[in-house]
Amino acid sequence: MSTEQERDPEDRQIRCLVAKVGLDGHDRGAHVIARAFRDAGFEVIYSGLHRSPDEVVQAAVQEDVDVLGISILSGAHNTLVPKIMDGLREYGALEDTLVLVGGIVPDDDKDTLREQGVAEIFGPGASMSEMIEYVRTNAPER
Amino acid sequence: MTAGDAESEPESGSDAPAEAEGSADQSAIDRLVEGVLAGEHRALARTITKIENRAPGYRDLVAALHAHTGNADVLGVTGSPGAGKSTLVDKLAKAYRDHGLTVGVIAIDPASPYTGGAVLGDRIRMASNVGDMDVFFRSMSARGTLGGLSTATTDAVTALDAFGKDKVIVETVGAGQNEIDIVRTADTVAVLVPPGSGDDVQMLKAGILEIADLFVVNKADLEGADRTVQELREMLHMGSGTSTGGHHAASTNVAGSTRERNPDEDDAESAEWDPRIVETVANTGEGVDDLVEALEAHREYLVASGELDRQARERYAAEIRTLLREDVHELLAEEIDNRGGLDAAVDRVVARETDPYTVADEVIAPVADCVRKRRDGD
Numbered sequence: 001m002s003t004e005q006e007r008d009p010e011d012r013q014i015r016c017l018v019a020k021v022g023l024d025g026h027d028r029g030a031h032v033i034a035r036a037f038r039d040a041g042f043e044v045i046y047s048g049l050h051r052s053p054d055e056v057v058q059a060a061v062q063e064d065v066d067v068l069g070i071s072i073l074s075g076a077h078n079t080l081v082p083k084i085m086d087g088l089r090e091y092g093a094l095e096d097t098l099v100l101v102g103g104i105v106p107d108d109d110k111d112t113l114r115e116q117g118v119a120e121i122f123g124p125g126a127s128m129s130e131m132i133e134y135v136r137t138n139a140p141e142r
Numbered sequence: 143m144t145a146g147d148a149e150s151e152p153e154s155g156s157d158a159p160a161e162a163e164g165s166a167d168q169s170a171i172d173r174l175v176e177g178v179l180a181g182e183h184r185a186l187a188r189t190i191t192k193i194e195n196r197a198p199g200y201r202d203l204v205a206a207l208h209a210h211t212g213n214a215d216v217l218g219v220t221g222s223p224g225a226g227k228s229t230l231v232d233k234l235a236k237a238y239r240d241h242g243l244t245v246g247v248i249a250i251d252p253a254s255p256y257t258g259g260a261v262l263g264d265r266i267r268m269a270s271n272v273g274d275m276d277v278f279f280r281s282m283s284a285r286g287t288l289g290g291l292s293t294a295t296t297d298a299v300t301a302l303d304a305f306g307k308d309k310v311i312v313e314t315v316g317a318g319q320n321e322i323d324i325v326r327t328a329d330t331v332a333v334l335v336p337p338g339s340g341d342d343v344q345m346l347k348a349g350i351l352e353i354a355d356l357f358v359v360n361k362a363d364l365e366g367a368d369r370t371v372q373e374l375r376e377m378l379h380m381g382s383g384t385s386t387g388g389h390h391a392a393s394t395n396v397a398g399s400t401r402e403r404n405p406d407e408d409d410a411e412s413a414e415w416d417p418r419i420v421e422t423v424a425n426t427g428e429g430v431d432d433l434v435e436a437l438e439a440h441r442e443y444l445v446a447s448g449e450l451d452r453q454a455r456e457r458y459a460a461e462i463r464t465l466l467r468e469d470v471h472e473l474l475a476e477e478i479d480n481r482g483g484l485d486a487a488v489d490r491v492v493a494r495e496t497d498p499y500t501v502a503d504e505v506i507a508p509v510a511d512c513v514r515k516r517r518d519g520d
Binding site: 013042048061062093 | 279280
């Protein structure tokens with residue numbers, strides 16, 4: 001019907017969850033990312049500090065985000081990320097959520113994370129515009 | 143992407159693929175409806191996304207869900223930024239959960255007028271309900287314009303209602319007509335007033351004061367809370383002109399004093415609702431029980447007075463009008479496009495060859511003709 005108001009897929013609103021997980025109190029990076037994503041026109045939900053994997057999953061599922069950005073600077077990514085991925089799978093949210101990890105991740109671990117379904121890992125020095133472009137290009141089609 | 147396909151179909155002119163596309167969409171919609179009714183969180187989340195995006199088929203989706211609604215109590219919470227809305231909503235949701243009720247929350251935050259981006263931070267405050275999937279919390283940005291947001295909010299409430307939530311809470315910053323429209327989707331409206339906002343209260347007079355069913359003086363442990371309660375009470379009395387003498391005597395115990403008013407409700411059939419004032423400290427959860435009780439009292443009033451049904455009718459009428467306005471708007475946008483945009487007309491207006499009213503008449507005339515012809519013909 002012509003009166004159906006449909007949005008142009010080009011200007012689809014991208015929703016992101018920026019999550020801090022585990023016992024890691026460093027959120028400057030997450031704040032900077034949240035702000036940059038906002039300025040890029042994304043809707044950003046910020047989880048707050050010290051979230052458990054379950055909470056991150058709950059937020060990602062309920063908010064139906066396109067992109068989940070997990071910030072981990074504690075080195076516990078090998079423990080926490082799989083738990084989040086399992087949770088997303090449980091709710092059927094794994095296939096169409098773009099999962100990114102930001103933080104200090106040794107090269108050896110990067111492949112493991114990718115195998116678990118993490119799309120990309122951004123370390124220190126990653127450029128903001130590069131990340132935004134990555135999200136725009138790779139945000140799942142729905 | 144399906145949206146692109148759907149939009150390009152009519153131009154392709156071949157009917158068969160268009161039909162296939164339509165039925166595919168339909169089955170996707172059916173699956174979502176089934177999922178929502180079966181209590182699948184993912185389906186509910188996706189439904190709200192479709193509503194927010196006004197994705198193809200969202201109308202059918204909401205239409206299918208409507209039959210399953212009408213069971214949720216809808217509460218609107220508004221107040222100035224920093225008044226403690228999110229924290230209070232968190233505690234309120236917890237209190238409802240303790241009573242064995244399920245809760246849905248829609249928290250609306252502003253969006254940037256420049257980029258459309260937004261940081262939705264209300265979720266951070268939902269500390270009491272983490273890991274409890276029976277509290278469905280959804281952040282929405284005020285991305286819509288011209289009543290679009292209140293339509294999306296109404297539809298999201300429909301989804302939560304159909305999902306089977308007992309209580310649905312809509313939370314938004316109380317500034318401007320848009321927000322007032324949004325909280326009016328609620329059966330009961332609570333307005334948060336932080337202490338020491340004497341001047342703010344003055345500003346609240348028009349609009350928000352009138353839509354409040356109850357006032358919550360949050361952060362009641364702060365200095366000035368008593369005064370704020372007092373100011374609110376005076377304002378309410380000025381407005382209604384009713385005598386409620388018992389209040390000044392009991393100024394230190396607001397919850398108690400509101401309870402004293404209950405005998406007045408004996409003639410609740412015709413009585414008007416006097417907005418109550420509740421003091422809370424959302425951080426510690428103090429006063430939340432009083433708030434729950436006041437909300438229940440308002441609910442009882444709504445049911446007993448028949449106001450609930452009247453409000454519902456009014457709301458549906460408003461909803462239909464809003465939808466029609468949007469549809470006509472779209473129709474006109476189509477007509478304007480068809481005429482090659484407004485640039486030529488604007489040129490003539492600028493050159494003083496014509497005026498905006500005449501142009502509007504010219505655009506609407508064929509549409510109006512069409513409608514009248516159809517009405518007379520059929």
